Amino acid sequence: MDRSAEFRKWKAQCLSKADLSRKGSVDEDVVELVQFLNMRDQFFTTSSCAGRILLLDRGINGFEVQKQNCCWLLVTHKLCVKDDVIVALKKANGDATLKFEPFVLHVQCRQLQDAQILHSMAIDSGFRNSGITVGKRGKTMLAVRSTHGLEVPLSHKGKLMVTEEYIDFLLNVANQKMEENKKRIERFYNCLQHALERETMTNLHPKIKEKNNSSYIHKKKRNPEKTRAQCITKESDEELENDDDDDLGINVTIFPEDY
Amino acid sequence: MDRSAEFRKWKAQCLSKADLSRKGSVDEDVVELVQFLNMRDQFFTTSSCAGRILLLDRGINGFEVQKQNCCWLLVTHKLCVKDDVIVALKKANGDATLKFEPFVLHVQCRQLQDAQILHSMAIDSGFRNSGITVGKRGKTMLAVRSTHGLEVPLSHKGKLMVTEEYIDFLLNVANQKMEENKKRIERFYNCLQHALERETMTNLHPKIKEKNNSSYIHKKKRNPEKTRAQCITKESDEELENDDDDDLGINVTIFPEDY
Numbered sequence: 001m002d003r004s005a006e007f008r009k010w011k012a013q014c015l016s017k018a019d020l021s022r023k024g025s026v027d028e029d030v031v032e033l034v035q036f037l038n039m040r041d042q043f044f045t046t047s048s049c050a051g052r053i054l055l056l057d058r059g060i061n062g063f064e065v066q067k068q069n070c071c072w073l074l075v076t077h078k079l080c081v082k083d084d085v086i087v088a089l090k091k092a093n094g095d096a097t098l099k100f101e102p103f104v105l106h107v108q109c110r111q112l113q114d115a116q117i118l119h120s121m122a123i124d125s126g127f128r129n130s131g132i133t134v135g136k137r138g139k140t141m142l143a144v145r146s147t148h149g150l151e152v153p154l155s156h157k158g159k160l161m162v163t164e165e166y167i168d169f170l171l172n173v174a175n176q177k178m179e180e181n182k183k184r185i186e187r188f189y190n191c192l193q194h195a196l197e198r199e200t201m202t203n204l205h206p207k208i209k210e211k212n213n214s215s216y217i218h219k220k221k222r223n224p225e226k227t228r229a230q231c232i233t234k235e236s237d238e239e240l241e242n243d244d245d246d247d248l249g250i251n252v253t254i255f256p257e258d259y
Numbered sequence: 260m261d262r263s264a265e266f267r268k269w270k271a272q273c274l275s276k277a278d279l280s281r282k283g284s285v286d287e288d289v290v291e292l293v294q295f296l297n298m299r300d301q302f303f304t305t306s307s308c309a310g311r312i313l314l315l316d317r318g319i320n321g322f323e324v325q326k327q328n329c330c331w332l333l334v335t336h337k338l339c340v341k342d343d344v345i346v347a348l349k350k351a352n353g354d355a356t357l358k359f360e361p362f363v364l365h366v367q368c369r370q371l372q373d374a375q376i377l378h379s380m381a382i383d384s385g386f387r388n389s390g391i392t393v394g395k396r397g398k399t400m401l402a403v404r405s406t407h408g409l410e411v412p413l414s415h416k417g418k419l420m421v422t423e424e425y426i427d428f429l430l431n432v433a434n435q436k437m438e439e440n441k442k443r444i445e446r447f448y449n450c451l452q453h454a455l456e457r458e459t460m461t462n463l464h465p466k467i468k469e470k471n472n473s474s475y476i477h478k479k480k481r482n483p484e485k486t487r488a489q490c491i492t493k494e495s496d497e498e499l500e501n502d503d504d505d506d507l508g509i510n511v512t513i514f515p516e517d518y
Binding site: 149 | 374404408432
């Protein structure tokens with residue numbers, strides 16, 4: 001079976017199966033994005049979460065315990081209010097931790113260049129921890145990930161370690177992150193729509209393609225200082241992997257001849 | 260210039276330049292690992308951080324402020340004690356946040372299959388947010404990243420929002436994460452040494468290669484339930500991107516004919 005046929009088979013198998021997640025459905029804030037990707041021949045999504053605030057209770061061994069063994073005291077994909085957390089915390093008898101987990105999305109891609117295009121857009125939209133996985137039997141997956149998290153221990157062996165005032169303050173921070181996360185999802189979706197519509201136009205009108213064969217090439221206006229720093233052994237770089245531009249030279253120049 | 264020659268040129272340029280990081284040198288806990296990678300023809304490191312605990316002070320606009328505009332009140336790559344944080348917090352006049360940032364490493368790789376091998380080892384060692392970037396002019400980069408963080412707002416507009424007892428408790432959690440991070444680095448380094456030594460042996464004795472041409476293939480003992488779940492549209496999966504196995508089928512089967 002050729003690569004395209006195999007990809008179509010994987011996609012059909014994957015999309016025909018039931019959603020086995022706890023929630024059982026795609027989160028509201030990413031339904032359109034997920035549908036948009038699944039309508040394209042070159043992509044299908046295998047998992048997603050729009051972003052959530054959750055309160056976990058771990059056993060007394062603390063962080064050693066795997067997450068699947070934790071008790072979920074609260075989970076919401078919406079903004080969160082103090083009283084809900086206070087009520088949920090009453091059920092904690094181990095180490096309760098409040099987390100904000102940003103948007104995450106796994107997209108299987110037909111080939112590496114499809115993953116590169118998506119990767120470039122994810123980075124440009126603020127999802128700076130995104131990365132490609134090339135797996136077994138040629139499966140190429142893009143994981144869209146953000147640097148934008150929050151993880152705050154609140155209680156120890158059932159004893160609350162912070163005040164209600166602190167929980168209120170913390171939820172303000174978490175809710176702000178949730179809002180920012182939503183903006184990034186919208187930015188990513190818009191960016192995707194524009195780029196993929198341009199691709200369709202280019203395919204329908206090959207002459208445009210000749211004139212503009214770099215339609216996918218992401219042209220960064222590079223700061224000369226940054227360009228210089230690009231290939232510097234910046235070990236221990238204090239800005240590493242955070243919201244600034246660590247300038248990996250993300251780009252979607254395609255080089256099929258290299259492999 | 261062919262791809263190998265170009266890679267050698269990039270490597271020479273990169274390693275001959277000064278380390279422009281704030282610290283100016285590679286963190287002690289990853290020096291051996293970094294040197295080991297830089298001694299191999301197919302890799303060079305462009306940035307690294309062994310893991311650190313840091314206290315940042317942000318302006319009153321809170322999280323909107325880019326990290327490079329923050330004031331660094333404290334940073335340590337070692338275990339951290341309460342008194343150091345208490346002293347540092349006295350200098351905070353905005354929103355101070357304590358963070359634990361785990362090991363991060365960027366490795367430029369000669370070709371995609373080199374990045375795949377490294378990626379597989381990173382995942383197996385617990386660095387589950389690792390991913391490949393294929394960039395401009397064919398630059399192939401592996402980012403080794405962990406899911407293992409901590410981000411705790413401590414003060415608001417200069418006012419401390421938690422007790423000293425909480426800071427003590429929090430540093431226990433952060434220090435435990437630092438220890439676990441160190442174990443993962445060691446695991447990754449050991450894994451790397453074994454795999455790359457095996458590769459050298461195989462190259463020296465091609466007959467072994469014929470007998471064992473899957474020396475790099477990472478064989479997972481798959482749980483049949485997990486195998487079944489592998490291609491399920493697990494949207495909103497509650498275990499997504501965390502310490503459990505989200506079973507992307509990471510593997511290093513190499514398929515140069517696909518590109």
